[in-house]
Amino acid sequence: MTNESNESNADDSELGLPWDRAARRGDSRRDLALVLAWSLDEPDRIGEVAVCRGALCLGRGGPSGDDPSPRAVFVRARPGESAPRPPFTNSRLSRVHLAVEPVREGLRVRQLGRAQLRINGRALAEGVAQEGDVVEVHNAATFFVAMRTPEMSGATSMTPAFPFASPDAFGLVGESEAAWKMRAAYAFAASTERHVLLLGDSGAGKELAARSIHGLSARRPGPLIARNAATLPESLIDAELFGNTKNYPNVGMPERPGLIGEAHGGTLFLDEIAELPERCQVHLLRALDDDGEHQRLGESRPRKSSFKLVAATNRPVDALKHDLLARFVHRVNLVGLMERREDIPLIAGHLLQTMARGSRFVAERFFERRAGALAEPRLEPTLISRLLRHPFTHHVRELERLLWLAIETAEHDYIGMTPAVEAELRDSAESASETAEVTREDLVRALADHGRSPTKMAKLLGLKNRYVLIRLLKKHGLSAGPEETGGAS
Amino acid sequence: MSLDERLLRETLELALAGEGFPARFYEVLFSAHPEVRPMFHRNSAGAQQKMFAQKLCAIVDSAHEPERMAAEIRATAASHRVYGVRDEMYDWVGEALIVTLREACGSQWTPEAEKAWRDAYGLIVAAMTTP
Ligand code: HEM
Numbered sequence: 001m002t003n004e005s006n007e008s009n010a011d012d013s014e015l016g017l018p019w020d021r022a023a024r025r026g027d028s029r030r031d032l033a034l035v036l037a038w039s040l041d042e043p044d045r046i047g048e049v050a051v052c053r054g055a056l057c058l059g060r061g062g063p064s065g066d067d068p069s070p071r072a073v074f075v076r077a078r079p080g081e082s083a084p085r086p087p088f089t090n091s092r093l094s095r096v097h098l099a100v101e102p103v104r105e106g107l108r109v110r111q112l113g114r115a116q117l118r119i120n121g122r123a124l125a126e127g128v129a130q131e132g133d134v135v136e137v138h139n140a141a142t143f144f145v146a147m148r149t150p151e152m153s154g155a156t157s158m159t160p161a162f163p164f165a166s167p168d169a170f171g172l173v174g175e176s177e178a179a180w181k182m183r184a185a186y187a188f189a190a191s192t193e194r195h196v197l198l199l200g201d202s203g204a205g206k207e208l209a210a211r212s213i214h215g216l217s218a219r220r221p222g223p224l225i226a227r228n229a230a231t232l233p234e235s236l237i238d239a240e241l242f243g244n245t246k247n248y249p250n251v252g253m254p255e256r257p258g259l260i261g262e263a264h265g266g267t268l269f270l271d272e273i274a275e276l277p278e279r280c281q282v283h284l285l286r287a288l289d290d291d292g293e294h295q296r297l298g299e300s301r302p303r304k305s306s307f308k309l310v311a312a313t314n315r316p317v318d319a320l321k322h323d324l325l326a327r328f329v330h331r332v333n334l335v336g337l338m339e340r341r342e343d344i345p346l347i348a349g350h351l352l353q354t355m356a357r358g359s360r361f362v363a364e365r366f367f368e369r370r371a372g373a374l375a376e377p378r379l380e381p382t383l384i385s386r387l388l389r390h391p392f393t394h395h396v397r398e399l400e401r402l403l404w405l406a407i408e409t410a411e412h413d414y415i416g417m418t419p420a421v422e423a424e425l426r427d428s429a430e431s432a433s434e435t436a437e438v439t440r441e442d443l444v445r446a447l448a449d450h451g452r453s454p455t456k457m458a459k460l461l462g463l464k465n466r467y468v469l470i471r472l473l474k475k476h477g478l479s480a481g482p483e484e485t486g487g488a489s
Numbered sequence: 490m491s492l493d494e495r496l497l498r499e500t501l502e503l504a505l506a507g508e509g510f511p512a513r514f515y516e517v518l519f520s521a522h523p524e525v526r527p528m529f530h531r532n533s534a535g536a537q538q539k540m541f542a543q544k545l546c547a548i549v550d551s552a553h554e555p556e557r558m559a560a561e562i563r564a565t566a567a568s569h570r571v572y573g574v575r576d577e578m579y580d581w582v583g584e585a586l587i588v589t590l591r592e593a594c595g596s597q598w599t600p601e602a603e604k605a606w607r608d609a610y611g612l613i614v615a616a617m618t619t620p
Contacts, residue, residue, distance in 0.1 A: 041539045061550040091511075091542035094502050095550065114506035139508075368536040375536055 030147045032107050032131060034058075034100070035176075035342040036074065038142035038384045041090040043376035047165045047175045047346050048074040048085055051148050052102050059097040059113060062087040068099055068112070076164045079154035079180055092140030106130035107145060115140045121385060132341065134385045142381050144342045144388050152177055158187035158216065165346050170212040172205065173350045174343035178335040183212070189310075189330040190216035195288060197273075197325070198312035200334025201475065203395035206312040209334060210269035213310050222266025225259055230275040237280050239297050242287070248298030260287055260294050263307035273311040274319040274477075281321045288327045315477030337395040344387050344399065351400050352377045352415070355407070362407060366415050380416025390425055391432035393471060398428070431468040438463070440476045447478060492612070493605040494552040500602045501549055504593035511538035513592070518585035525581070528572060548613060562616040569617060579614045586610065 016024070033051040036042075050056070050072040058072040075082040094113025101108045110126040111117035116138040119127045129135050135143045160169040167173045172183065189196045190213045198206050207226065214224040232240045239249065243258025259268055270276075276284070287294040292305035317325055337344065356363040356374060368375040383406060392398050402421060409418040438461050450456045458469040473479055504510045515538065519526045529537060544565060551557040587606060591598045 041543050060546060089543045089547055091505050091539070091546045094506075095498060114502055367533075368539075369531070369533040370536045370540075372531045375533075378535060 028149065030149050032102060032129075033146050033148040034072065034107075034135065034143040035146050036141065037134070037144045037342070037345040037388060038379065038381045039088075039090055040092050040140055040381075042088060042141075043349070044165075045074070045085070045088075046349065047076070047342075049077050049146070049148060049342075050074045051150050052100055052107055053150070055099070055101040057096050057099050057112070058088075058093075059095050060088050060090055060093040061095055064095060066096055068096065069101075072100065076175070077148070077152055078164075078175065079152040079156050079184075081156065082151060088141070090140055093137060097137055097140075098135075103128065106133070107135075109135055111137075113137070118385075120389065121382075132389075134388050136381060136385060139381065142384055142388075144345075146176070146342045148177065152180055154180055154184045156180075158191075159183050165349070167350055168212075170215050171208050172212065173347045174340055175346065176340040176343045178340035179343055182209070182332075182335055185332045186212040187216050189213050189332055192330070193308060194329040195309040195311070195327055196330040196332060197317075197320075197328035198310065198332050198334060199317065200312070200314060201336055201393075201395060202314050203397035204334040204336050205396065206271060206334060207269070209332065210267070210310045210312070214267040214269070214308075217267070217308065219266050219308060223263060224267050224269060225263040226269040226271070227259055228271040230272040232276075234277065237276065238283060241280065241284070242294045243296035243303075245296055245298035256296075258294070258296060260292065260305045260307060261296070261303065264292075264305040265307075267308045267310055270309065270311045272313060274313040274315040278321055281324045285323060285327065288324075313477075314474070319477055337392045337399065341388055345384055347396060347399060348379075348384070348387065348403060349377070351396075351403055352379075355403070365413055366407065366410070378414035380414055383416045383421070386417065386425055391429055393428065393432055393475065431464060431471065434463060435468060435472045435475075438472060440478075443473060443476055443478055447473075492552040492609050493601070494549065496602055496605045497549045497552060497609055500590060500594050500598070500606070501545060503597060504590050505542060505546075507593050510589065510593050511542045514538075514541070514585055514589040517589050518582060521585060522578075522581045525578060528574075549609070552609065558612075559616055562613060566617040576618055579618065583607075583610045583614065 014021075022028075031051050031053050033049050035049045036046050039045055050058070052072070055069040056072040057067050057069045063071050071087070073084045074088075075084055092115055094115070097111070097113030097115070098117065099110040099112055106128045107130075108126070108128050109117065109119065111124075116123050117125065117127075118134075118136040118138060119129050120133055121136075123138075129145045131145055131147050133145045135145060162168045165173075165175060168183065170186075172179065174180075174182075186209060196213060198209050200206060210226065211224065214220065227240075239253070239256065239258065241259050243256045243261045244253060246255045247253055257264075259270075262268075273281075287305070288309060292307055293302045294305060295302050311328065313319065317331075337347075352362075352366075353374075356367050356377070363374055367377050387399065387402065390402075394401075402424060403415070405424060406415050406418060406421045409420040410416070411418065442461060446457045446461055450460060454466040454469050458464070458466045461469065463469050463472070512534070515529075515534065532540065544561070547561045548558060551561050587603065587610075590606060591603070594602065
């Protein structure tokens with residue numbers, strides 16, 4: 001640390017151009033870091049991080065005479081915030097438990113304390129952990145190895161304050177750099193009046209993104225109207241979007257303002273916008289351009305609606321008509337769970353708390369109680385370690401399903417690995433690795449040849465079954481013939 | 490009196506490294522003195538065990554700094570008066586603690602270790618019970 005302080009004096013100087021200053025400060029320097037993912041005694045500290053820039057040791061309590069190197073200091077890192085947290089008080093950690101040192105291949109970790117060190121589930125006295133690996137002190141604490149910049153960039157001030165590790169005002173849980181980058185992107189998209197296109201897999205939180213953008217914008221007091229374009233009946237799409245007069249187009253239809261009219265003064269969230277027929281995409285253009293000008297069906301005078309469109313799709317952007325695409329100045333890529341794996345324990349914790357609040361059975365069977373109140377769940381650390389390394393394809397939705405499965409099939413008073421969870425994890429991991437080798441081109445070709453028969457296609461591509469295929473098609477924004485895709489997802 | 494912090498820590502870490510030391514402690518306490526069991530109703534057994542083990546560690550880790558050790562004990566002392574803990578109960582807890590430590594440390598439990606723990610526990614109780 002000492003020779004770095006000289007550097008940092010130079011950093012403070014205002015000399016030079018901004019980009020040169022940033023480069024000199026090493027703003028983009030990234031180091032491996034340990035993120036607390038599970039702790040027996042201190043579950044409230046999950047999500048805290050220690051960046052490893054040099055040799056460190058880690059254990060219970062503050063510095064002691066026997067420390068082989070400086071103690072890792074954990075922080076609740078947020079943009080512009082990194083105040084040191086108190087030493088761990090975990091009773092299963094020895095006073096000096098791990099020695100950690102950055103080396104070329106990753107972090108060299110050595111066990112000095114009593115409880116067994118494990119890296120990715122394997123018991124070792126010493127080993128090297130890389131980004132994405134899981135370092136466990138058996139039944140004491142689990143750490144996820146992530147890449148971190150010493151200081152997160154951006155500002156928290158745009159997001160209403162919320163406690164560390166809790167959901168933010170709009171329901172997003174996460175303290176990773178990726179989570180904070182998403183919050184910053186939402187805030188930016190909210191700060192202008194331009195329309196927004198959200199891109200990301202289903203399950204990656206598009207509805208939550210729309211809620212955030214609306215809630216952070218000046219339109220907050222206005223309505224947030226949300227609809228899934230794929231569920232609009234084709235013959236009524238125009239009426240649904242633009243409204244209609246009474247008895248038009250069909251007798252008996254009530255007068256409706258349409259989604260665009262309803263969203264006046266607020267935000268219209270249209271999910272799966274790529275499912276709108278091209279004709280309707282064209283009709284939308286006018287409303288997006290001319291101050292929300294639109295015509296109710298059966299009415300000749302145009303109306304205006306001041307609305308901001310937040311549209312979303314899980315398809316590649318070229319699935320949209322290009323002139324519609326051009327109307328979206330802001331495009332926000334939603335970060336999937338795999339790009340912010342260190343948030344998995346926090347999200348799991350939040351999901352479990354929600355389940356416990358909704359079910360007395362869950363609360364009483366699986367949760368600790370402190371001073372009369374619901375406290376942390378009894379979570380087997382192996383489950384968390386396995387989830388941290390699981391290749392999620394359906395993001396938070398898949399995580400939630402796995403947790404419910406663990407609860408349903410639990411045989412004891414804790415939530416952990418059960419044969420059912422094991423089988424499910426193995427199955428979807430297998431299909432994820434299987435599918436990694438199939439490219440989009442392969443799929444397009446197979447669709448052209450056998451698009452009507454997913455079973456045949458799956459066989460041809462060497463996939464286990466048609467469900468694996470359907471999942472893969474979805475991921476690439478493709479779909480097979482309608483009649484056979486029924487039971488998927 | 491100066492405490493043998495190293496010996497206290499070694500035996501405590503050894504005991505805690507095994508499975509279920511804090512749970513066993515309450516088992517021993519409740520079987521010798523069933524009348525105290527109903528006093529433990531605000532925390533689930535698991536949470537109570539974690540807090541007790543954490544507190545023991547924090548006290549032992551501060552044994553070389555009497556000021557800090559006193560501070561660690563002060564908060565606990567205040568809450569224990571609210572729980573209605575009577576002085577003689579500290580003897581019961583002390584015995585259960587020694588029995589459980591001895592059991593968990595097995596062959597590594599020595600007369601020196603027992604003395605170190607009796608000394609330490611005496612100091613803790615004195616701090617807990619002086620208003
Ligand atoms: C000197 C050793 C002791 C230590 C280090 C200790 C430590 C603790 C700790 C850390 C807690 C958690 C809540 C809090 O901090 O108030 C606690 C709770 C408690 N302790 Fe102790 N304690 C000791 C002795 C005793 C004794 C002698 C009794 C008498 C039976 C006792 C009865 C309780 C009770 C009734 C609770 C609350 C449990 C509940 O509400 O469910 N403790 N103790």
